[in-house]
Amino acid sequence: xxxxxxxxxxxxxxxxxxxxxxxxxxxxxxxxxxxxxxxxxxxxxxxxxxxxxxxxxxxxxxxxxxxxxxxxxxxxxxxxxxxxxxxxxxxxxxxxxxxxxxxxxxxxxxxxxxxxxxxxxxxxxxxxxxxxxxxxxxxxxxxxxxxxxxxxxxxxxxxxxxxxxxxxxxxxxxxxxxxxxxxxxxxxxxxxxxxxxxxxxxxxxxxxxxxxxxxxxxxxxxxxxxxxxxxxxxxxxxxxxxxxxxxxxxxxxxxxxxxxxxxxxxxxxxxxxxxxxxxxxxx
Amino acid sequence: xxxxxxxxxxxxxxxxxxxxxxxxxxxxxxxxxxxxxxxxxxxxxxxxxxxxxxxxxxxxxxxxxxxxxxxxxxxxxxxxxxxxxxxxxxxxxxxxxxxxxxxxxxxxxxxxxxxxxxxxxxxxxxxxxxxxxxxxxxxxxxxxxxxxxxxxxxxxxxxxxxxxxxxxxxxxxxxxxxxxxxxxxxxxxxxxxxxxxxxxxxxxxxxxxxxxxxxxxxxxxxxxxxxxxxxxxxxxxxxxxxxxxxxxxxxxxxxxxxxxxxxxxxxxxxxxxxxxxxxxxxxxxxxxxxxxxxxxxxxxxxxxxxxxxxxxxxxxxxxxxxxxxxxxxxxxxxxxxxxxxxxxxxxxxxxxxxxxxxxxxxxxxxxxxxxxxxxxxxxxxxxxxxxxxxxxxxxxxxxxxxxxxxxxxxxxxxxxxxxxxxxxxxxxxxxxxxxxxxxxxxxxxxxxxxxxxxxxxxxxxxxxxxxxxxxxxxxxxxxxxxxxxxxxxxxxxxxxxxxxxx
Numbered sequence: 001x002x003x004x005x006x007x008x009x010x011x012x013x014x015x016x017x018x019x020x021x022x023x024x025x026x027x028x029x030x031x032x033x034x035x036x037x038x039x040x041x042x043x044x045x046x047x048x049x050x051x052x053x054x055x056x057x058x059x060x061x062x063x064x065x066x067x068x069x070x071x072x073x074x075x076x077x078x079x080x081x082x083x084x085x086x087x088x089x090x091x092x093x094x095x096x097x098x099x100x101x102x103x104x105x106x107x108x109x110x111x112x113x114x115x116x117x118x119x120x121x122x123x124x125x126x127x128x129x130x131x132x133x134x135x136x137x138x139x140x141x142x143x144x145x146x147x148x149x150x151x152x153x154x155x156x157x158x159x160x161x162x163x164x165x166x167x168x169x170x171x172x173x174x175x176x177x178x179x180x181x182x183x184x185x186x187x188x189x190x191x192x193x194x195x196x197x198x199x200x201x202x203x204x205x206x207x208x209x210x211x212x213x214x215x216x217x218x219x220x221x222x223x224x225x226x227x228x229x230x231x232x233x234x235x236x237x238x239x240x241x242x243x244x245x246x247x248x249x250x251x252x253x254x255x256x257x258x259x260x261x262x263x264x265x266x267x268x269x270x271x272x273x274x275x276x277x278x279x280x281x282x283x
Numbered sequence: 284x285x286x287x288x289x290x291x292x293x294x295x296x297x298x299x300x301x302x303x304x305x306x307x308x309x310x311x312x313x314x315x316x317x318x319x320x321x322x323x324x325x326x327x328x329x330x331x332x333x334x335x336x337x338x339x340x341x342x343x344x345x346x347x348x349x350x351x352x353x354x355x356x357x358x359x360x361x362x363x364x365x366x367x368x369x370x371x372x373x374x375x376x377x378x379x380x381x382x383x384x385x386x387x388x389x390x391x392x393x394x395x396x397x398x399x400x401x402x403x404x405x406x407x408x409x410x411x412x413x414x415x416x417x418x419x420x421x422x423x424x425x426x427x428x429x430x431x432x433x434x435x436x437x438x439x440x441x442x443x444x445x446x447x448x449x450x451x452x453x454x455x456x457x458x459x460x461x462x463x464x465x466x467x468x469x470x471x472x473x474x475x476x477x478x479x480x481x482x483x484x485x486x487x488x489x490x491x492x493x494x495x496x497x498x499x500x501x502x503x504x505x506x507x508x509x510x511x512x513x514x515x516x517x518x519x520x521x522x523x524x525x526x527x528x529x530x531x532x533x534x535x536x537x538x539x540x541x542x543x544x545x546x547x548x549x550x551x552x553x554x555x556x557x558x559x560x561x562x563x564x565x566x567x568x569x570x571x572x573x574x575x576x577x578x579x580x581x582x583x584x585x586x587x588x589x590x591x592x593x594x595x596x597x598x599x600x601x602x603x604x605x606x607x608x609x610x611x612x613x614x615x616x617x618x619x620x621x622x623x624x625x626x627x628x629x630x631x632x633x634x635x636x637x638x639x640x641x642x643x644x645x646x647x648x649x650x651x652x653x654x655x656x657x658x659x660x661x662x663x664x665x666x667x668x669x670x671x672x673x674x675x676x677x678x679x680x681x682x683x684x685x686x687x688x689x690x691x692x693x694x695x696x697x698x699x700x701x702x703x704x705x706x707x708x709x710x711x712x713x714x715x716x717x718x719x720x721x722x723x724x725x726x727x728x729x730x731x732x733x734x735x736x737x738x739x740x741x742x743x744x745x746x747x748x749x750x751x752x753x754x755x756x757x758x759x760x761x762x763x764x765x766x767x768x769x770x771x772x773x774x775x776x777x778x779x780x781x782x783x784x785x
Contacts, residue, residue, distance in 0.1 A: 134756070134759045134760070134774055135758050136759050138754065140751065140754065142756070142759050144760050144774065144776065149764070229764075242555060242556035246552055246555040248551075248555070249548060249551035249555050252548060252551060252563065252565065252766045255555075273764045273769075274745065274760045274762070275739075276745065276759055277736075277748075278747070278749060279735070279749040280749065280751050
């Protein structure tokens with residue numbers, strides 16, 4: 001009998017409203033490493049889980065946006081701090097998921113964490129970069145402010161398990177939105193790990209909700225949901241994006257298409273609205 | 284009206300006291316009509332394609348009428364799908380051979396010319412707009428036409444400064460823009476669409492509304508006078524099938540649509556599987572929120588302007604009045620009295636406040652929803668004004684005792700009908716204002732700036748007017764959130780819709 005300690009394995013669960021439930025359906029699916037070996041039994045979210053996540057996101061968004069931009073920036077920065085201390089764990093899962101060598105996965109994680117820091121800095125710059133005063137012809141003080149669209153549904157990239165995921169969720173969150181994201185179907189564990197880190201980084205419950213499961217089953221529900229304001233389809237192949245964009249049109253959602261989301265500025269802009277306030281000037 | 288000076292406990296049901304005392308109700312006005320002879324329409328207009336008026340391939344045409352008199356003003360061509368194809372190809376040719384080769388400074392000069400020509404012909408354009416649309420000459424003269432010129436003037440200046448607009452160091456045009464505009468501000472909407480598109484370097488195919496094509500066709504003449512290169516702007520008149528063909532045309536790089544949410548949804552679905560850019564400026568159910576400390580006279584005028592401006596044919600109309608309970612009776616009393624004083628009638632009369640409803644179809648829709656208002660239990664006050672015999676008319680109407688579930692509180696009426704609801708706290712005002720699928724515009728009336736900004740922060744709307752309503756300016760971004768659409772028109776933000784922004 002071996003005296004070597006038996007490792008404690010982790011159950012990979014969903015992140016909905018700050019809690020880590022299994023799917024309400026009780027379903028799981030097997031995720032394998034790029035090498036084909038067993039990696040984890042991951043929760044297989046249902047359409048009901050999608051709807052629950054949207055409810056949580058809607059409830060969380062107003063208070064997230066009502067925080068000061070400085071505060072939101074610190075919370076996102078805190079997420080980078082948490083990720084930094086668990087870099088090795090993230091790198092291990094990126095390596096397994098994407099089939100990368102150790103060095104390449106460490107670099108990928110480093111880039112991902114640096115992206116989180118980059119977005120943290122954006123939260124209190126957005127209003128100045130995208131907003132401003134408008135010199136209208138009349139006795140009015142008129143200014144335009146960028147405000148979040150509200151609840152954003154993200155279909156994460158299927159290949160890049162962490163880097164693209166960070167881009168897709170941090171941009172809308174930095175802009176003041178709440179997010180419901182479907183992680184990569186076959187490579188979900190790095191996203192789940194990052195989700196766990198939000199619990200110790202003061203990201204308020206419901207601001208980031210992470211679902212794992214069958215993209216083909218869940219994405220249509222997320223994109224057709226009438227209380228979702230925008231969807232990021234940049235991680236989806238063209239044909240599926242066409243299908244999902246059609247569903248999104250039902251409630252006039254903002255849609256970020258594949259190929260248009262590479263640049264971070266476009267991502268930041270995608271789920272921002274411009275709110276223009278006119279106020280009379282007088283004695 | 285019963286002449287009485289005694290205060291009444293149910294102020295809302297007897298509003299005649301102040302009115303009678305002031306004798307305002309007895310005042311009459313001599314007619315002060317602007318001359319319809321200022322504008323001469325041709326008997327028939329062709330399609331403006333590649334710099335000249337051409338006959339449509341099928342030789343189909345339809346009449347456009349004066350909604351105030353139901354007389355025919357002119358016949359205009361009905362563009363078919365093959366006409367749309369010719370127009371799009373002309374725009375593509377112009378984009379590739381001419382417009383994209385010009386410097387920004389040269390594009391700017393053409394836009395400045397257009398702005399000046401609109402100013403020069405403003406009286407003619409105003410009369411034409413009033414004849415074709417039914418809106419009061421006071422509005423077409425003071426709002427529509429000057430703002431149309433201002434939009435061209437404003438965006439002219441952007442054409443050679445795009446690298447400073449915040450969309451990258453070398454922002455480029457999208458190509459051919461297909462633009463579909465509504466009938467409520469025909470010339471102004473054409474300017475809102477064309478000016479930023481041309482400044483950004485695109486060429487355009489513009490489809491005016493079926494019932495109001497004439498000022499766009501006068502604008503085509505202005506483009507000729509400006510020597511704008513052929514094909515840079517093509518104006519194709521027609522109906523829904525024309526717009527549909529434009530949306531579906533594979534040679535169009537971008538669709539910009541202003542109109543109803545229903546049609547906007549169809550358009551978004553139709554372009555979902557394409558790479559066409561899309562901006563939508565759709566319907567609204569704007570809330571005008573009145574707090575008890577609001578400046579009374581300005582507020583009453585603002586409410587009136589918010590809903591009766593342009594017969595309420597305004598996507599951002601303040602069609603829901605949310606008034607604080609403590610002053611609700613007084614506001615309603617003043618409002619009903621003011622509504623009774625609105626001068627309704629000949630749109631060409633310079634004293635007219637409320638003109639004709641744009642079409643029989645729109646009048647039917649307003650009648651249907653107003654009837655529903657009564658059916659669902661709201662209390663109706665309708666102006667006692669005398670309506671002309673001919674034409675399409677709807678007397679200004681206020682509904683009190685409206686519940687949030689009523690159709691008149693939920694659906695866009697797009698007519699001179701105001702629904703009055705009440706609230707007690709700022710939180711409740713915000714909740715009720717946001718209780719809609721739309722999010723275009725809201726008003727806030729209060730002398731307390733901190734509360735106004737608190738409310739403004741929480742309203743889900745693209746435009747918020749504080750102690751004013753229905754103000755527009757080329758420098759000020761306009762557009763909605765939620766099902767009121769996406770994209771902005773006006774200001775630096777308005778360029779984004781026509782630039783290849785990554």
